[in-house]
Amino acid sequence: MRRVMQTLMVLAVLGAVAGGAVVGFGLFNVSARVGHLPGVSWVLHTTFRNSVRLRASRRDDMPDLADPSLIELGARHYDAACRTCHGAPGETPSATIAAMVPAPPMIATAVADWQPHELHWIVSNGVKMSGMPHWPATRDDDVWPVVAFLVSVQDGMPGDDYAALTDLPAPRAPGDYCLGCHGQGGSDHVPPLEQQSAAYLEMSLRAYLDGTRSSGIMAHAVSEVPAETLGGLAQWFADRPAEGGVLPDMPAERIAEGRALAQAATGDRDVPACQACHGPDASETSELFPDLGRLPAPYLRTQLTLWRDGKRGGGPRADLMRKAAQHLSDSDIEALAAFYATLPPQDGK
Numbered sequence: 001m002r003r004v005m006q007t008l009m010v011l012a013v014l015g016a017v018a019g020g021a022v023v024g025f026g027l028f029n030v031s032a033r034v035g036h037l038p039g040v041s042w043v044l045h046t047t048f049r050n051s052v053r054l055r056a057s058r059r060d061d062m063p064d065l066a067d068p069s070l071i072e073l074g075a076r077h078y079d080a081a082c083r084t085c086h087g088a089p090g091e092t093p094s095a096t097i098a099a100m101v102p103a104p105p106m107i108a109t110a111v112a113d114w115q116p117h118e119l120h121w122i123v124s125n126g127v128k129m130s131g132m133p134h135w136p137a138t139r140d141d142d143v144w145p146v147v148a149f150l151v152s153v154q155d156g157m158p159g160d161d162y163a164a165l166t167d168l169p170a171p172r173a174p175g176d177y178c179l180g181c182h183g184q185g186g187s188d189h190v191p192p193l194e195q196q197s198a199a200y201l202e203m204s205l206r207a208y209l210d211g212t213r214s215s216g217i218m219a220h221a222v223s224e225v226p227a228e229t230l231g232g233l234a235q236w237f238a239d240r241p242a243e244g245g246v247l248p249d250m251p252a253e254r255i256a257e258g259r260a261l262a263q264a265a266t267g268d269r270d271v272p273a274c275q276a277c278h279g280p281d282a283s284e285t286s287e288l289f290p291d292l293g294r295l296p297a298p299y300l301r302t303q304l305t306l307w308r309d310g311k312r313g314g315g316p317r318a319d320l321m322r323k324a325a326q327h328l329s330d331s332d333i334e335a336l337a338a339f340y341a342t343l344p345p346q347d348g349k
C-alpha cells in the first residue's frame, strides 16, 4: 500500500513538473494554423452543445417571437454586432473569419439545431475559448429581439428581406446610424429621441456607456461612436422637431385608467402622481425628467417593469423614479403605458 502511495506521489510530481514546463517554457503550440490535435475539436464542440442543453431552461419571459418589430430590432443589432463573424443570410465567410479556430458557423448553420431558449442562453452567455462573446449587459431580457431574428433565419429569411430590414442610407450626419433604429416608423421597442432634452439624452448615453443603465443593444451602439461626440449627438437629436408618430390603437378604458393613475397619487399603494414630474403640466420640472408622450407602449411597459423590479439604472435622479414605480402592479403598468403612448409629446425641452 505504501509503495502504491509513493508511486502515485512521484507520478503527481512528474505530472506537475511536465505541466509547469509546458506553461513555463512555452512548449504548447498556440498557433491557430496548427489547429487542435485530432479529436479535440470534436470534444470541445460536443462539450459546448451538451453544456448549453444542460443549462438553458425554458423561460417564462419569452415574448411573441413573430412580432415584426422585435425581429427588425434584432436584425439591426445583429447587423452591427454579430454579422462580422456569422455573416448575413446567404453570405459566405471572409477568408479571415474562416481562418478562426474554431471558425464561427455562418448564420443559417449557427441557428439550425437550437430551440429559442437555447439560442437565448448562447447569446446571453457566449462560449468560452471560442471567440463567441457574451451579451455586453447584466440584463438579458433584451436578448429576445436577437432571438426573434435568429428564429426567422431558421424559418428561411432570404438575404433580400435581411437587406431590406437593415439597409441604412449612407450616413451624412453623425446621428444617421442611430436613426436606423430611432427613426420615424421604427420598432415599437425603441424610443423616439427628439422630444427629450439634450441633458437627458446625454446623461442616458453616458449611463449606457458605463453600464449604469443596462442594455446590450445600446451598450453596443454607444461604443460604436467616439465618447467625445456624445454631447453633440444628444444636442443633434434634441434640436430635431418631435413628430409624435402614429397614434396607436389602445382601448379607451385602459387609457382612462392610466390617466387617473398618472394624475393622482394612490395613497394605499404609495404610488405618486406621475404627472407631477412627467406632465402634462408638471409641478416639478427638471431637464432630467423625460417626456413620456407617445413613447411606444411596448417600450413603456418594458421600462416600467424594469423600474419596478429595480433593474433600470439611469442618472443622478434615477432613485426618484425607482421609488415611484416600486409598488406598480402589472395592470397599472398596462394602463400607464396605454395613457402615455396616446398622449402627444409636450416638446417642453
Ligand code: HEC
Residues within 6 Å of the ligand: 044, 045, 048, 078, 081, 082, 083, 084, 085, 086, 100, 102, 103, 104, 105, 109, 110, 111, 119, 122, 123, 127, 130, 131, 132, 133, 146
Ligand atoms: C468574434 C466573432 C463572433 C461574434 C462577434 C459573435 N460570434 Fe457567435 N460564435 C462565434 C464562434 C467562434 C462560435 C462557435 C462556438 C463553438 O462552436 O464552440 C459562435 C457560436 C454561435 C452560435 C452557436 C452556433 C453553433 O455552433 O451551434 C450562435 C447561435 C451564435 N454564435 C450567435 C451569435 C450572435 C447572435 C452574435 C451577436 C450578438 C454573435 N454570435 C457574435 C463567434 C462570434
Ligand code: HEC
Residues within 6 Å of the ligand: 073, 076, 077, 080, 142, 175, 177, 178, 179, 180, 181, 182, 189, 190, 191, 192, 193, 196, 200, 201, 202, 204, 205, 213, 214, 215, 217, 218, 221, 222, 225, 233, 234, 290
Ligand atoms: C440596434 C438598434 C439601436 C441603435 C443602432 C441605436 N439605438 Fe438607442 N436604443 C435602442 C433601444 C432598443 C433602446 C432602449 C434600451 C433600453 O431598454 O434601455 C435605446 C435607447 C436609447 C436612449 C434612451 C432613450 C430614453 O428615452 O431613455 C438613447 C438616448 C439612445 N438610445 C440614443 C442612441 C444614439 C445616440 C444612437 C447612435 C449612436 C443609438 N441610440 C443607436 C436601439 C438602438
Ligand code: HEC
Residues within 6 Å of the ligand: 191, 262, 271, 272, 273, 274, 275, 276, 277, 278, 288, 289, 290, 292, 295, 300, 303, 304, 313, 314, 315, 316, 317, 318, 320, 321, 324, 325, 336
Ligand atoms: C419625483 C419625480 C418622478 C415621478 C413622481 C415619476 N417619475 Fe418617472 N422618471 C423620473 C426621472 C428622474 C426619470 C429618469 C431617470 C433616469 O433615467 O435617470 C424617469 C423616467 C421614467 C421613465 C423612462 C422613460 C424613458 O424614456 O426611458 C418612465 C417610463 C417613467 N419615468 C414613468 C413614470 C410613471 C408611469 C410614473 C408614475 C407612476 C412616474 N414615472 C413618476 C422622475 C419621476
